[in-house]
Amino acid sequence: DSGVTQTPKHLITATGQRVTLRCSPRSGDLSVYWYQQSLDQGLQFLIQYYNGEERAKGNILERFSAQQFPDLHSELNLSSLELGDSALYFCASSPGQTSSGNTIYFGEGSWLTVV
Amino acid sequence: QQPVQSPQAVILREGEDAVINCSSSKALYSVHWYRQKHGEAPVFLMILLKGGEQKGHDKISASFNEKKQQSSLYLTASQLSYSGTYFCGTEYYGDYKLSFGAGTTVTVRA
Numbered sequence: 001d002s003g004v005t006q007t008p009k010h011l012i013t014a015t016g017q018r019v020t021l022r023c024s025p026r027s028g029d030l031s032v033y034w035y036q037q038s039l040d041q042g043l044q045f046l047i048q049y050y051n052g053e054e055r056a057k058g059n060i061l062e063r064f065s066a067q068q069f070p071d072l073h074s075e076l077n078l079s080s081l082e083l084g085d086s087a088l089y090f091c092a093s094s095p096g097q098t099s100s101g102n103t104i105y106f107g108e109g110s111w112l113t114v115v
Numbered sequence: 116q117q118p119v120q121s122p123q124a125v126i127l128r129e130g131e132d133a134v135i136n137c138s139s140s141k142a143l144y145s146v147h148w149y150r151q152k153h154g155e156a157p158v159f160l161m162i163l164l165k166g167g168e169q170k171g172h173d174k175i176s177a178s179f180n181e182k183k184q185q186s187s188l189y190l191t192a193s194q195l196s197y198s199g200t201y202f203c204g205t206e207y208y209g210d211y212k213l214s215f216g217a218g219t220t221v222t223v224r225a
Contacts, residue, residue, distance in 0.1 A: 044215075050211070104159075
């Protein structure tokens, strides 16, 4: 158990719908990262927040958005869902920036299936 | 920019050794290694910062060659539990995120 909590663990929804994935980082961690992993694919970086502020952005679709709240939990919002959005979405957290020698710890992931 | 991992897959018998490489075309600040079992979260193995240091985790060790912008993960005397997909995550100067390679699938057979 990494200490990173993600909900829901599984989600099935229809095309065109909107979902919200939630992440609680490890106690004391200020950075939250979101990654997408499609079937048998690598980990694609989506976005990172540090203490409430967006710090880095990857190839995140305009239909996707995220935020980090004052209590440091984060939410990833996925809208106008398409079949291709079906994937395992990971949240990860770290105490600070990775450049400070911090590593990131992954949650168990949220399985999203779009039908 | 994502690092390039090689090989894509490797099959071992228990007790055999293997090397997984992670290469970058950009100057690396750090390399992080993870192992992921199918459908599970990636699990942190070790981190290597610039300076060419080598770290170890049980019989798994890694090195970081700053001149070549490459890291290698060494699986020594492999065990069945070593099976999984190994990812290297790289951090570049000025970045605040880890970019992951496509992964190397390791299968250890009895």
